[in-house]
Amino acid sequence: MIDTEFKVRRYVTEFSEETEELIAEYDLRSFELKHFQMEFGEPNSDNPMFDCYPIKECNVKFLRMHLAKEPEWDFVNKSYFVEAHAI
Structure with missing residues (x-):
């Protein structure tokens, strides 16, 4: 999703634990900053x-609740991150 307030794309990345290569990206369909800060333990509300x-x-x-398409979660062989990229 495009966050127009901060002019960034918000999404989830999926990486291979074995090769550390990027496997996929999954767009968020919604993003509420305060909720994400609480969920991911961001102590600075700014x-x-x-x-x-x-x-x-x-x-x-x-x-x-926020993903447009959900990964097939596999926390043994893959790692996942919430990321933002300037647009």
Whole structure:
């Protein structure tokens, strides 16, 4: 999704644990900064979350409400991150 307030694209990345290569990107269909800050433990309420935030299994239920298309979660062989990219 395009965050027009901060002019960034918000999405989830999926990486191979074996090769560390990017496998896929999944667009968020919604993004509420305060909710994401709470879910991912961002202590600074002024931080617009431009960093990469690792996704853990406990975050999947929350992310299901915000993903346009959901990955086939595999936390043994893959790693996932919430990211932002300037547009």
